[in-house]
Amino acid sequence: MTSSAITAEGLRKRYGDVQAVDGVSFEVEAGEFYGILGPNGAGKTTTLEIVEGLREPDEGTARLLGELSWPRNTALLRRIGVQLQASAFFEKLTAREQIRTFASFYDVSDERADAMLESVGLTDKADVQDDKLSGGQAQRLSIACALVHDPELVFLDEPTTGLDPQARRNLWDLLRRINSEGRTVVLTTHYMDEAETLCDRVAVMDNGKILRVGPPRELISDLGVDSLEDVFLELTGREYRE
Incomplete structure (x- = not known):
C-alpha cells in the first residue's frame, strides 16, 4: 500500500x-x-x-x-461504489432487471451485469422480484449493484x-473476496x-x-x-x- x-x-x-x-x-x-x-x-x-x-x-x-x-x-x-444502509431498489423489478438497470447507468453490458449477479450467488434468483428475496439475498444484490461498474x-x-448468523457469515465471505480482488x-x-x-x-x-x-x-x-x-x-x- x-x-x-x-x-x-x-x-x-x-x-x-x-x-x-x-x-x-x-x-x-x-x-x-x-x-x-x-x-x-x-x-x-x-x-x-x-x-x-x-x-x-x-x-x-x-x-x-x-x-x-x-x-x-x-x-x-x-x-466508487456505494451500498447504502437502506437498499434503494426500483419497484417491481427482478434481481436481473435491477442489476441490468444499474449497469445501464454506467454503459456496462448486460453480460457484465449477469456475471456480477452470478459472482454474488444470485443466478438462481435472477427472475425473483427484490421484495421476494431474503434479507441476505437483498444485501448481496445491493452490493452487486454497487460493484457492477467495477469501482x-x-x-x-x-x-x-x-x-x-449464517447469512452474515456468507456476506463476510463475499466482502473478503471483494477486497482480495x-x-x-x-x-x-x-x-x-x-x-x-x-x-x-x-x-x-x-x-x-x-x-x-x-x-x-x-x-x-x-x-x-x-x-x-x-x-x-x-x-x-x-x-x-x-
Missing part, C-alpha cells in the same frame, strides 16, 4: 442541537479493508455520506482517490444489519465481531468523534484488554451496546 484512497480532515456536521460529526479525520490506504466501528447513533453513516459526497460538511474536506468529494464530483462516480473504492454502510473497502458496522474478522484497521467512533484507530488485535493489545468491547469501555468509560 503506497497511496491513500481516502483522506478526511476535520469533518463536522450538525443537525440542530446534535453534533453528528465532530472533527473527524482519518486516512484509508489503497487496497485496505477499513472499518468505522461504533454503536448506533455514533455518527458513522453521516461521516460516510460526507466522505462519499452525498452530504455537504459544515466544515472539513474529504478526498477520494485524490479528488475532492464535495461539491459532488461526477468524475468520481465511475470509480476501485467501495463503501458499505452496515451491510449485515438484520441478517441471521484489489478494491479498497470501507465498512461501517456496530458489530464488534464483524470489525475484528474483516478489517485491517478500525476507527472506533462514538458521539461523532473517532476515539482510536488501529488494527483490531493491536488496539486490544495496546490497551491490555481482551476484546474490542473492552477497548470501547476503556476509551469511553461505558459498556458497548450494539
Whole structure:
C-alpha cells in the first residue's frame, strides 16, 4: 500500500442541537479493508455520506482517490461504489432487471451485469422480484449493484444489519473476496465481531468523534484488554451496546 484512497480532515456536521460529526479525520490506504466501528447513533453513516459526497460538511474536506468529494464530483462516480444502509431498489423489478438497470447507468453490458449477479450467488434468483428475496439475498444484490461498474473504492454502510448468523457469515465471505480482488473497502458496522474478522484497521467512533484507530488485535493489545468491547469501555468509560 503506497497511496491513500481516502483522506478526511476535520469533518463536522450538525443537525440542530446534535453534533453528528465532530472533527473527524482519518486516512484509508489503497487496497485496505477499513472499518468505522461504533454503536448506533455514533455518527458513522453521516461521516460516510460526507466522505462519499452525498452530504455537504459544515466544515472539513474529504478526498477520494485524490479528488475532492464535495461539491459532488461526477468524475468520481465511475470509480466508487456505494451500498447504502437502506437498499434503494426500483419497484417491481427482478434481481436481473435491477442489476441490468444499474449497469445501464454506467454503459456496462448486460453480460457484465449477469456475471456480477452470478459472482454474488444470485443466478438462481435472477427472475425473483427484490421484495421476494431474503434479507441476505437483498444485501448481496445491493452490493452487486454497487460493484457492477467495477469501482476501485467501495463503501458499505452496515451491510449485515438484520441478517441471521449464517447469512452474515456468507456476506463476510463475499466482502473478503471483494477486497482480495484489489478494491479498497470501507465498512461501517456496530458489530464488534464483524470489525475484528474483516478489517485491517478500525476507527472506533462514538458521539461523532473517532476515539482510536488501529488494527483490531493491536488496539486490544495496546490497551491490555481482551476484546474490542473492552477497548470501547476503556476509551469511553461505558459498556458497548450494539
